Amino acid sequence: MEIIETDIDSVLTQEYQHGFVTDIASSSLPPGLEEETIRQISAIKKEPEFLLEWRLKAFERWQTLREPKWSTIQHPPIDYQALTYYSAPKSLEDGPKSLDEIDPKLLETYEKLGIPIEEQKALAGIAVDAVFDSVSVATTFKEELEKVGVIFCSFSEAVQKHPDLVKKYLGTVVPITDNFFATLNSAVFSDGAFVYVPKGVRCPMELSSYFRINATNTGQFERTLIIAEEGSYVSYLEGCTAPQRDENQLHAAVVELVAMEGAEIRYSTIQNWYPGDENGKGGIYNFVTKRGICKGDNSKISWTQVETGSALTWKYPSVILKGDNSIGEFYSVALTNHYQQADTGTKMTHIGKNTRSTIISKGISAGHAQNAYRGLVKVAKNAENARNFSQCDSLLMGIKSGAHTFPYIEVKNPTAQVEHEATTSKIGEDQLFLCQQRGISAEDAVSLIVNGFCKEIFKKLPMEFAVEARKLLSISLEGSVG
Amino acid sequence: MLEIKNLHANVENKKILDGLNLTVKPGEVHAIMGPNGSGKSTLANVLAGRETFQVTEGEIQFSGQNLLEMSTELRSREGVFLAFQNPIEIPGVNNMLFLKTALNAKRSHQGLEELDAADFLQLIRQKLKTVKIDEGLLKRSVNEGFSGGEKKKNEILQMAILEPKLAILDETDSGLDVDALQVVSEGINALRSPERAIILVTHYQRLLNYVVPDFVHILAKGKIIRSGDKALALEIEENGYGLNDLPRSA
Numbered sequence: 001m002e003i004i005e006t007d008i009d010s011v012l013t014q015e016y017q018h019g020f021v022t023d024i025a026s027s028s029l030p031p032g033l034e035e036e037t038i039r040q041i042s043a044i045k046k047e048p049e050f051l052l053e054w055r056l057k058a059f060e061r062w063q064t065l066r067e068p069k070w071s072t073i074q075h076p077p078i079d080y081q082a083l084t085y086y087s088a089p090k091s092l093e094d095g096p097k098s099l100d101e102i103d104p105k106l107l108e109t110y111e112k113l114g115i116p117i118e119e120q121k122a123l124a125g126i127a128v129d130a131v132f133d134s135v136s137v138a139t140t141f142k143e144e145l146e147k148v149g150v151i152f153c154s155f156s157e158a159v160q161k162h163p164d165l166v167k168k169y170l171g172t173v174v175p176i177t178d179n180f181f182a183t184l185n186s187a188v189f190s191d192g193a194f195v196y197v198p199k200g201v202r203c204p205m206e207l208s209s210y211f212r213i214n215a216t217n218t219g220q221f222e223r224t225l226i227i228a229e230e231g232s233y234v235s236y237l238e239g240c241t242a243p244q245r246d247e248n249q250l251h252a253a254v255v256e257l258v259a260m261e262g263a264e265i266r267y268s269t270i271q272n273w274y275p276g277d278e279n280g281k282g283g284i285y286n287f288v289t290k291r292g293i294c295k296g297d298n299s300k301i302s303w304t305q306v307e308t309g310s311a312l313t314w315k316y317p318s319v320i321l322k323g324d325n326s327i328g329e330f331y332s333v334a335l336t337n338h339y340q341q342a343d344t345g346t347k348m349t350h351i352g353k354n355t356r357s358t359i360i361s362k363g364i365s366a367g368h369a370q371n372a373y374r375g376l377v378k379v380a381k382n383a384e385n386a387r388n389f390s391q392c393d394s395l396l397m398g399i400k401s402g403a404h405t406f407p408y409i410e411v412k413n414p415t416a417q418v419e420h421e422a423t424t425s426k427i428g429e430d431q432l433f434l435c436q437q438r439g440i441s442a443e444d445a446v447s448l449i450v451n452g453f454c455k456e457i458f459k460k461l462p463m464e465f466a467v468e469a470r471k472l473l474s475i476s477l478e479g480s481v482g
Numbered sequence: 483m484l485e486i487k488n489l490h491a492n493v494e495n496k497k498i499l500d501g502l503n504l505t506v507k508p509g510e511v512h513a514i515m516g517p518n519g520s521g522k523s524t525l526a527n528v529l530a531g532r533e534t535f536q537v538t539e540g541e542i543q544f545s546g547q548n549l550l551e552m553s554t555e556l557r558s559r560e561g562v563f564l565a566f567q568n569p570i571e572i573p574g575v576n577n578m579l580f581l582k583t584a585l586n587a588k589r590s591h592q593g594l595e596e597l598d599a600a601d602f603l604q605l606i607r608q609k610l611k612t613v614k615i616d617e618g619l620l621k622r623s624v625n626e627g628f629s630g631g632e633k634k635k636n637e638i639l640q641m642a643i644l645e646p647k648l649a650i651l652d653e654t655d656s657g658l659d660v661d662a663l664q665v666v667s668e669g670i671n672a673l674r675s676p677e678r679a680i681i682l683v684t685h686y687q688r689l690l691n692y693v694v695p696d697f698v699h700i701l702a703k704g705k706i707i708r709s710g711d712k713a714l715a716l717e718i719e720e721n722g723y724g725l726n727d728l729p730r731s732a
Binding site (some may be wrong): 425428429430431433434435436437438439440441442444448449451452453454455 | 530531532534553554555557558559563564566569570572573574575576579580583584587588591623624640644
């Protein structure tokens with residue numbers, strides 16, 4: 001076994017590639033969280049009264065809450081008073097400007113990350129909203145989208161330009177009372193993305209947000225709201241990275257999706273926050289609440305996530321299947337290496353008739369990492385003929401990592417069909433030896449095996465992302481064999 | 483091509499090979515027979531470079547190079563091929579992709595251009611014909627859900643693609659019915675060539691009816707105790723290994 005260990009270890013140790021820090025002047029609020037902090041954030045963002053009140057209500061609620069303890073994740077206590085809740089590059093103090101006026105250092109940051117935000121260089125067919133610490137830097141292809149009536153902008157801009165839409169939908173899927181981290185986010189969220197697709201419109205390009213935490217000791221609390229009106233379609237991608245820092249950073253985002261009758265929302269995430277070093281030092285604490293509602297009949301929401309980063313991941317992208325014949329999907333790859341911990345999964349709540357959900361979860365653990373799938377399939381009393389299929393596969397590398405599966409099923413309608421399958425496998429010395437005997441290096445072998453394991457999920461990603469996801473997995477696995 | 487001198491090897495600190503000598507020239511087919519535990523599989527694994535087998539003494543020259551100093555993948559790229567006794571499954575990894583990755587690893591080592599999907603498909607179709615194996619095997623995951631016979635056929639297909647200088651077939655005949663044995667044997671015969679040496683590790687002489695060896699060696703207690711031609715295999719089948727009658731060191 002020793003030999004396998006060293007072999008797998010050496011493949012799984014490559015360094016995080018996005019660990020650089022952008023040296024840029026920022027203006028930040030002093031650390032600490034009290035009512036005044038929230039009033040200041042709201043004032044900086046020149047928010048309407050309703051939003052300030054909403055934030056304050058959330059803050060009041062938050063003070064009565066405690067961190068949830070039911071997951072497998074363990075971490076030292078977070079000192080919420082030591083965090084900074086708002087930080088923005090000085091050059092963006094007056095809100096995002098035209099691309100020409102953006103600090104070249106910011107553009108350079110995104111270039112380095114492979115996210116070109118200058119439109120002439122941008123990827124064809126993908127509109128990008130780049131969020132740096134607490135604010136949006138730029139959103140590309142806005143005009144082209146406006147031509148078909150699609151609104152794609154930073155959350156702050158939506159609050160200014162489309163307050164009615166924000167007021168109507170904000171907190172309708174994830175209420176301010178939802179959970180400790182969602183409530184905190186509701187009180188202090190700073191920016192994020194807003195998408196509105198009008199009735200009958202098929203969004204002509206992929207929409208994408210790219211989140212970057214740069215400042216030290218700063219929490220990132222972004223808020224994303226996507227509304228797809230009747231018969232519309234939108235595909236949205238989200239990517240994230242952070243510099244390599246020794247201390248832990250907090251990320252607590254909320255994403256809400258609303259799909260009306262016959263609408264379809266596809267939401268893909270490649271989460272590559274800094275995972276901490278090989279000894280478990282540093283890394284992002286990622287506590288995210290993502291939920292969509294299939295409000296209208298025949299609507300569909302599909303979550304696809306590739307999670308390779310973060311020291312801790314606590315995340316359950318969920319779907320409320322309210323409309324009849326609506327469809328919810330969750331496709332996930334969660335890779336943990338070194339001392340990373342992930343507790344992730346989904347909730348599918350079947351309310352409407354003939355609702356269907358599919359859950360495919362692939363967990364990969366290497367090093368000393370712990371990886372848990374936690375899922376709930378709930379079929380309400382009136383959800384006639386609801387169907388669910390769940391498949392949870394775990395792949396272990398080495399002998400010190402762990403995989404856990406916690407499927408919860410609650411069925412209140414006898415016509416429901418719920419299926420659950422689970423497997424656990426191990427990359428064995430025999431598999432590696434077979435590959436090496438055929439001339440394939442250990443690194444390539446691990447990558448081949450892991451990619452084979454995740455194939456079903458990668459097929460669900462838009463093509464540009466699928467390529468990135470494959471690369472990311474190989475990088476995250478480097479040094480796991482050795 | 484291959485020269486093994488005074489080879490000693492351990493598995494988990496237990497001595498298995500105890501001074502083995504063997505010389506193999508290009509174009510030759512050598513059969514290595516012997517009872518369970520005599521060290522046949524150990525020899526095969528040592529040649530392929532499996533780390534759980536420790537060489538404690540002796541040397542192995544392969545095409546003028548010191549084989550023992552080469553990594554497993556380097557040995558493969560330089561032309562050492564091991565057909566496994568129990569080919570392992572790799573779920574989710576497409577067999578065709580696996581073969582292509584392996585061949586391209588070898589090609590890039592040789593300074594050749596890697597084959598793209600179209601060229602590879604063309605090559606593999608031709609190889610499938612040579613070894614008379616059904617194309618269906620390519621679409622499945624490596625060995626996943628394969629029958630015993632399909633696994634062994636897949637090994638022969640890999641050998642056909644990689645065109646090794648030295649092929650070691652570790653009990654490739656075990657667990658095969660007569661029909662599968664015939665397909666596998668024909669595959670091996672099709673791959674015999676004046677440049678290629680083949681070592682057949684086997685328990686039974688049955689395979690040797692189909693693949694006729696130039697030399698037969700009897701391995702016992704970690705060394706070769708008798709060598710001969712095909713007649714030796716027949717004699718063993720008739721009389722058993724008769725180890726009790728043999729001197730302890732021959």
